[in-house]
Ligand SMILES: NC(=O)c1ccc[n+]([C@@H]2O[C@H](COP(=O)([O-])OP(=O)(O)OC[C@H]3O[C@@H](n4cnc5c(N)ncnc54)[C@H](O)[C@@H]3O)[C@@H](O)[C@H]2O)c1
């Protein structure tokens with residue numbers, strides 16, 4: 464029996480491994496995490512994240528071929544394939560602070576894999592990482608190697624929160640990058656065989672390591688760029704009497720542009736878009752490409768502009784002050800069908816309104832009062 468262990472039981476590790484377990488009954492999947500409350504929740508009736516359809520999938524396989532554990536070292540040691548799906552947030556201190564990805568969790572996971580392994584393993588980058596990370600990880604893994612072979616693959620995840628199960632069941636594509644060596648190609652085939660249990664083979668794209676790593680950052684940058692483009696257009700619509708819904712519908716019917724991701728909004732949120740574009744900007748700067756860095760930076764600048772513009776419009780439409788006025792805010796997570804509040808534009812909007820002394824009443828069916836208060840009391844890089 465092939466054994467898979469996934470390090471990191473978060474928004475990606477949990478749902479992704481649950482779907483692999485469901486679709487591959489002959490594979491044993493163990494998801495491990497250092498956060499005991501998270502693992503306890505995965506083993507309870509109240510899963511730690513809300514995702515439509517997730518409860519059903521977990522109920523079908525938990526205790527059969529899907530397990531959640533805090534015994535990280537034991538399950539890593541026993542696994543044939545180790546997915547690493549730990550968080551890679553934006554660095555808040557030191558070199559590259561505010562832009563570069565913080566790889567502390569990744570590095571400590573890699574060192575632990577090197578220390579506890581007693582057999583050959585395929586190590587899969589599931590987290591979103593800067594291009595060339597695999598090279599650094601290979602160095603860490605081979606440093607302690609004791610005759611053990613580690614083959615590293617990049618298999619970035621493209622699921623969106625709120626539709627994770629649907630996205631995992633029916634992905635546009637699965638991307639697997641590996642070294643162009645016989646061992647690298649063999650590892651690609653092993654992982655491809657896992658996904659081929661339910662993903663049509665022509666949707667499983669195999670590339671070299673660096674293309675796979677960079678494609679993830681590029682995909683998020685392109686998606687976010689569309690939102691900033693339509694949001695920039697919304698400002699011009701408001702100034703001219705054009706209707707942004709009509710404009711986005713009109714341009715989206717051009718088959719070269721396509722209709723998706725053209726909804727004007729208060730700005731994009733979530734844990735990925737801003738973080739991954741900042742990461743891309745930093746990589747461009749480090750590679751001596753300031754023009755390219757500035758191009759992508761603009762996507763974030765327009766997003767910040769859109770959030771500030773929204774607050775200003777609300778305030779100016781109420782006689783230039785919301786002081787003492789009761790304002791209901793329905794929805795606080797960064798999108799519907801999730802309880803995730805990371806980088807939600809609601810934080811900026813609420814802070815802007817509260818800063819002007821509004822009396823805000825905030826409600827979200829998936830977000831606790833405690834979480835809302837915590838988010839509103841945090842500074843940008845807390
Ligand atoms: N959230 C998404 O929708 C999404 C989608 C695609 C890709 N990604 C990427 O996937 C990665 C994970 O994102 P997430 O949203 O699941 O993060 P998350 O914070 O929800 O989960 C990460 C988990 O890793 C655990 N962890 C950290 N270090 C560990 C260690 N050394 N050993 C064991 N466990 C450890 C943490 O306790 C946490 O539970 C990130 O790189 C992110 O950019 C996220």
Ligand SMILES: O=c1ccn([C@@H]2O[C@H](COP(=O)(O)OP(=O)(O)O[C@H]3O[C@H](CO)[C@@H](O)[C@H](O)[C@H]3O)[C@@H](O)[C@H]2O)c(=O)[nH]1
Nearest residue numbers: 620621622623624690724725726728731732733735797798
């Ligand atoms: O037309 C649109 C579409 C989305 N949004 C906003 O954009 C943000 C992100 O939405 P979405 O992309 O649906 O959710 P995420 O979970 O952030 O997923 C993105 O980020 C993930 C993490 O990297 C990737 O895996 C996904 O492919 C990518 O869509 C949200 O605030 C949305 O409200 C808009 O404002 N207008």
